[in-house]
Amino acid sequence: MLWIDIDRDKPIPLTRQIYCEFRDKILRGEWTAGFKLPSTRKMAQELRISRNVVIEAYDQLFVEGYIESRQGSGYFVAPGIYLEQFARGTDLPQPSPGDQSEGLIDFRSGVPDLEHFPRSLWGKTVQRVCQDAPLSAFGYNRPEGRAELRDVLSRYLYRTRGVQCAPERIVMTSGATQALMLIAKVLLAPESRVLIEDPITQDIQTIFASTGARLCPVPVDACGMAMDKLSATPVNAAPSFVFVTPSHQFPLGTTLTIQRRIQLIQYARSVDCYIVEDDYDSEFRYESPPISSIQGLAPERVIYIGSFSKILSPGLRLGYLVLPEALVERYQKAKWLTDLHTSSIDQLALARFIEEGHLEKYVTRMKKLYKKRRQCLTDALRDTFGDQVAIWGEAAGLHIVAAFSHVRFTPDVVAALEAAGVRVYPVEEHTIAKGRHADKIVLGYGNVGEEKIAEGVARLEKGLALHGMHG
Amino acid sequence: MLWIDIDRDKPIPLTRQIYCEFRDKILRGEWTAGFKLPSTRKMAQELRISRNVVIEAYDQLFVEGYIESRQGSGYFVAPGIYLEQFARGTDLPQPSPGDQSEGLIDFRSGVPDLEHFPRSLWGKTVQRVCQDAPLSAFGYNRPEGRAELRDVLSRYLYRTRGVQCAPERIVMTSGATQALMLIAKVLLAPESRVLIEDPITQDIQTIFASTGARLCPVPVDACGMAMDKLSATPVNAAPSFVFVTPSHQFPLGTTLTIQRRIQLIQYARSVDCYIVEDDYDSEFRYESPPISSIQGLAPERVIYIGSFSKILSPGLRLGYLVLPEALVERYQKAKWLTDLHTSSIDQLALARFIEEGHLEKYVTRMKKLYKKRRQCLTDALRDTFGDQVAIWGEAAGLHIVAAFSHVRFTPDVVAALEAAGVRVYPVEEHTIAKGRHADKIVLGYGNVGEEKIAEGVARLEKGLALHGMHG
Numbered sequence: 005m006l007w008i009d010i011d012r013d014k015p016i017p018l019t020r021q022i023y024c025e026f027r028d029k030i031l032r033g034e035w036t037a038g039f040k041l042p043s044t045r046k047m048a049q050e051l052r053i054s055r056n057v058v059i060e061a062y063d064q065l066f067v068e069g070y071i072e073s074r075q076g077s078g079y080f081v082a083p084g085i086y087l088e089q090f091a092r093g094t095d096l097p098q099p100s101p102g103d104q105s106e107g108l109i110d111f112r113s114g115v116p117d118l119e120h121f122p123r124s125l126w127g128k129t130v131q132r133v134c135q136d137a138p139l140s141a142f143g144y145n146r147p148e149g150r151a152e153l154r155d156v157l158s159r160y161l162y163r164t165r166g167v168q169c170a171p172e173r174i175v176m177t178s179g180a181t182q183a184l185m186l187i188a189k190v191l192l193a194p195e196s197r198v199l200i201e202d203p204i205t206q207d208i209q210t211i212f213a214s215t216g217a218r219l220c221p222v223p224v225d226a227c228g229m230a231m232d233k234l235s236a237t238p239v240n241a242a243p244s245f246v247f248v249t250p251s252h253q254f255p256l257g258t259t260l261t262i263q264r265r266i267q268l269i270q271y272a273r274s275v276d277c278y279i280v281e282d283d284y285d286s287e288f289r290y291e292s293p294p295i296s297s298i299q300g301l302a303p304e305r306v307i308y309i310g311s312f313s314k315i316l317s318p319g320l321r322l323g324y325l326v327l328p329e330a331l332v333e334r335y336q337k338a339k340w341l342t343d344l345h346t347s348s349i350d351q352l353a354l355a356r357f358i359e360e361g362h363l364e365k366y367v368t369r370m371k372k373l374y375k376k377r378r379q380c381l382t383d384a385l386r387d388t389f390g391d392q393v394a395i396w397g398e399a400a401g402l403h404i405v406a407a408f409s410h411v412r413f414t415p416d417v418v419a420a421l422e423a424a425g426v427r428v429y430p431v432e433e434h435t436i437a438k439g440r441h442a443d444k445i446v447l448g449y450g451n452v453g454e455e456k457i458a459e460g461v462a463r464l465e466k467g468l469a470l471h472g473m474h475g
Numbered sequence: 476m477l478w479i480d481i482d483r484d485k486p487i488p489l490t491r492q493i494y495c496e497f498r499d500k501i502l503r504g505e506w507t508a509g510f511k512l513p514s515t516r517k518m519a520q521e522l523r524i525s526r527n528v529v530i531e532a533y534d535q536l537f538v539e540g541y542i543e544s545r546q547g548s549g550y551f552v553a554p555g556i557y558l559e560q561f562a563r564g565t566d567l568p569q570p571s572p573g574d575q576s577e578g579l580i581d582f583r584s585g586v587p588d589l590e591h592f593p594r595s596l597w598g599k600t601v602q603r604v605c606q607d608a609p610l611s612a613f614g615y616n617r618p619e620g621r622a623e624l625r626d627v628l629s630r631y632l633y634r635t636r637g638v639q640c641a642p643e644r645i646v647m648t649s650g651a652t653q654a655l656m657l658i659a660k661v662l663l664a665p666e667s668r669v670l671i672e673d674p675i676t677q678d679i680q681t682i683f684a685s686t687g688a689r690l691c692p693v694p695v696d697a698c699g700m701a702m703d704k705l706s707a708t709p710v711n712a713a714p715s716f717v718f719v720t721p722s723h724q725f726p727l728g729t730t731l732t733i734q735r736r737i738q739l740i741q742y743a744r745s746v747d748c749y750i751v752e753d754d755y756d757s758e759f760r761y762e763s764p765p766i767s768s769i770q771g772l773a774p775e776r777v778i779y780i781g782s783f784s785k786i787l788s789p790g791l792r793l794g795y796l797v798l799p800e801a802l803v804e805r806y807q808k809a810k811w812l813t814d815l816h817t818s819s820i821d822q823l824a825l826a827r828f829i830e831e832g833h834l835e836k837y838v839t840r841m842k843k844l845y846k847k848r849r850q851c852l853t854d855a856l857r858d859t860f861g862d863q864v865a866i867w868g869e870a871a872g873l874h875i876v877a878a879f880s881h882v883r884f885t886p887d888v889v890a891a892l893e894a895a896g897v898r899v900y901p902v903e904e905h906t907i908a909k910g911r912h913a914d915k916i917v918l919g920y921g922n923v924g925e926e927k928i929a930e931g932v933a934r935l936e937k938g939l940a941l942h943g944m945h946g
Contacts, residue, residue: 020634031772067763069733084734087741087772118613127605130820134598142589142788143922163491178649182814211812262540263555270558292538301502301558317613319819341682342813343653348790349601350818451614 007042010051018053022061030070030081031090037083041071109460110427113255113403113448114284114314117373121317125362126353133352141348147340148332149176149324150348153355157324160358161310165286166296168303169326175335176346179323180284180311184211186325186338187280187307191244192217199246201229203434203441205254208247208282217244221436224253226396228260231267242275245307251286251295255431255446257397257405259295269302278328282309285401287367290375304328312354314402314450315367322346322354374402377449377457384461402450405431412442417471424467426460478513481522489524493532501541501552502561508554512542580931581898584726584874584919585755585785588844592788596833597824604823612819618811619803620647620795621819624826628795631829632781636757637767639774640797646806647817650794651755651782655682657796657809658751658778662715663688670717672700674905674912676725679718679753688715692907695724697867699731702738713746716778722757722766726902726917728868728876730766740773749799753780756872758838761846775799783825785873785921786838793817793825845873848920848928855932873921876902883913888942895938897931 008025010018029035044062048055062079065071071079133141141150148154154171161167177183192198194216200209202221213219220243222233229248246268250260260268272279281298289295299308308326316322327335339345357363378398385393385406396405411417413430421428431444449457479496481489500506515533519526533550536542542550604612612621619625625642632638648654663669665687671680673692684690691714693704700719717739721731731739743750752769760766770779779797787793798806810816828834849869856864856877867876882888884901892899902915920928 017634027767064764064767068766082733085737087737088744090772115614118610121613123605123608123613127602130605131598131602134594134601137594139589142592142594142790143586144789163488178814178817181812185813207812214812262553266556266558273559293535295539296498296535301561313615318615318815319613321814321816321818341652341678341685342656343649343792344789345792346649347792347818347821350821 007047007050010053018057019060019064022047022051022058023064026061026065027068027070028090030085031087033086035081036086037081039081040077041079041081043078108422108425108427109452109456109463111403111429111445111447111449111452111460112427113429113446113450115318115448115451116314116316116402117370117451118317120370120373122362122366126317126357129357129360129362130349130353133349133356137349137352141352145345145348147336147345148174149346150351150355153351156355156358160363161326164364165283165294165310166300167308167310167326168300169308173303173327173329173332175325175327175332175339176351177323177325177339178321178343178346179313179318180282180309181207181211181323182321182342183309183311183323183325184208184282186335186342187245187309188212188215188217189342190331190334190338191278197241197243199234199243200436201248201253202436203255203431204247204249204436206434209436212247219436222246223437223440224256224258226258228253228258228264229268231264231271234268234271243277245278245280246272247280247282248298249282249284250298251283251289252397252399252401254284255403255405255429255434256444257399257401257403259399260298265298265301268298269305272302272305279306280309281306284309284311285314287315288371288374288402289400290371290378291399299326304330307331315363315370316354316357320350320354322350374450377452377454378404380454380457381447381449381461384458388461388465396444403446403448405444405446407444409443411468413445414442417468420471421464421467424463424470426463426467428464478518478521481524489522489528490531490535493518493522493529494535497532497536498539498541499561501556502558504557506552507557508552510552511548512550512552514549579893579896579898580923580927580934582874582900582916582918582920582923582931583898584900584917584921586789586919586922587785587787587873588841588922589788591841591844593833593837597788597828600828600831600833601820601824604820604827608820608823612823616816616819618807618816619643619645620817621822621826624822627826627829631834632797635835636754636765636781637771638779638781638797639771640779644774644798644800644803646796646798646803646810647822648794648796648810649814649817650784650789650792651753651780652678652682652794653792653813654780654782654794654796655679655753657806657813658716658780659683659686659688660813661802661805661809662749668712668714670705670714671907672719672724673907674726674902675718675720675907677905680907683718690907693717694908694911695727695729697729699724699729699735700739702735702742705739705742714748716749716751717743718751718753719769720753720755721769722754722760723868723870723872725755726874726876726900726905727915728870728872728874730870731769736769736772739769740776743773743776750777751780752777755780755782756785758786759842759845759873760871761842761849762870770797775801778802786841787825787828787834791821791825793821845921848923848925849875851925851928852918852920852932855929859932859936867915874917874919876915876917878915880914882939884916885913888939891942892935892938895934895941897934897938899935 010021044055044058047058069082070085072082073079154174157174158169158171188211192215196217197220198212198217199220199222201224223230283297286294299306311323382395382398392409394407398404428445431441431446435441481492515526515529518529540553541556543553544550625645628645629640629642659682663686667688668691669683669688670691670693672695694701754768757765770777782794853866853869863880865878869875899916902912902917906912
């Protein structure tokens, strides 16, 4: 009789096939406790394979406790291994299909240009780091990150962003999202309140709200968060923090004025809360140097979030927190219990990339490219839609907001535009108080070439016209 | 008069020095709203520097809103910018000091050998990936990780661990710690219960307990978690999951028998809970092939955690979850809100490293090395302490547990040993029910060379003798 089927053409070793067949018989109860297995010699003959293959399979079954050996009389099924409803899964996993929609022009915001990422330079930097990094870099490291990087970064931040911090105040994170998650973890609880710009990235709302904290929306106008709405919140319900994106508000693109920055600090002092400054997009300011951070004005009040996703690559997942001294230890601990620390090799590569001047050169180069794309986009919008369009937030960043006097961007309209080959993102997706920004869409241009930008705006016009929305 | 001091020797650009001095005067209220600034020409003369430097500083103050320009009559301080208690921090951050204790022999567990990490090969792999990765790898990616890696990994897991999973069941994480944190986030709430091996890694207890969940300890004996203690828990208080480290229990080092694995699955089915299988250390089994996973026996009941920290390097922070189909989406979402995804470049490098056969070769090579170190450690212990020492968990992994008949490892004793130049880790640090394992220490040998192992055991003997504990 043939005990089992084996298949020489399968990409599974014969040992494993025998092991699986026998194991399954035992688990399914076909072979019960005390059942005597065929000898390895007999099995090998029947299957016409080397006896060693069978011995190896039996050894594995023995080691894992499925079978027992009795001196001189062979192998027997061990007791207590019947498992009801046991069914082996499909043999081999299938590769997962790719997913990319073809031909669509996607104005997704927050994606920097990917073509120009200095692959070769970054790759070589990592390679050199692997070659000469201290041994400790390959082991477990401190949660706040490598000292080499924090030293370089604190100098970079002072030079470029007016951020004041000793390296000890920095905790490296896996991107800005992790920084937000850590803030939620350390500072929020179900009874907490957060004052937050409205509109604001949907993901940020979700992260803060997932702690059970209550989000108190503060509207944004052309000068950033409306500070007069701040003082209206009752003081007996002081927030844990105020969340702002002062350099280039997301999504509206406005810059918080210095007067409002001062008012914000005064407010935070009066109710004794923190300010969380998400300084995303600050480096790309087109008509002037970057605006200095709020952190530099009140280092003990501000939790500063930075990221290398926009100025380098989101795929690297590198970001950081600059913290008031009183909070440093709690964040180190929270980072440890989240993922211990961020990849040390990546950190050392970044340190070298900044130290050797590559980062600042790259930012300068990309700023020129983005400036041209921005110009191309705003020109195309104004040429096409004339005074039916108003543009917000063009001073900085990788996206603008276009407000249309004659359109409301409902899901229907967005779907019609997608059918016309262009994907745009309604500001309403990011609002807490609904209905005030239905006329606006976010248009990211960081990763869209100039020809595509022009074509994208043409499709936008066509799509809106087809939907009966041409003015 | 001199308006401000500048210092040409400081590593801070003159523009920034002027900007800071003026800004601070405004913030401190020395210059109030409407105050007229000296002309750029006059400032340049006084400071004996180029006028362009001054113009640049004024531009920055203007752009940030500190000063206003009045046609033809120069710059004036803007209103509303006085900030009480403003004090600028120290100018430049100081590099942080390193920290390493010299000469100490540290039997810390869980650290693999760092000297042998294939730096050069890994560095070149990353470089090649940077060179030829698809553009998408440098942008935002899906939370579960790159398909290229999940495809390779699912085949690797089937081949080496008997884990059955389609690539769609895998979520890549930043190490096993993040996998644990995600499990806590998705499955635990303040009223939840977790059945957990006792003793178990302190960090794991902290991560689960931080959700407010209640940890119900189940003792571990020589066959792993004591299953008869499981059924004693009341069914009306079913746990969210049972947490086990079946390949090489941490810290005790025992392997869960096949009979207990079956009982565990039956228990999980009977109370309808999950099993979390932390398969750390499974690859290094010295006298036989690795024991197959529980996951392969009941893929819909088991959440499987794997990590590349032990078999490659903890510094890379690469791990993964294999999930029951019903849970996949929730974990993808949780990962997205934690840090979006793990570095795509690192993922692609790992995929290539596995696919080209380097990982399995490296594991084979390291297994030989670790086996020799293990032998060296157990020999030294037995030679030195004779029958006063019993050794647990030597079948696998990177650590053993030594139980001493004549010692209780109190903090005093541990400190005395450290003074004698050897650091050991009491099992009691990881116990929930206290007092049952005071005679045991964890001795990690993954990153300790053979000469150091021998010397470490000699210091252990000397340290104990000095403390009056020689038998």
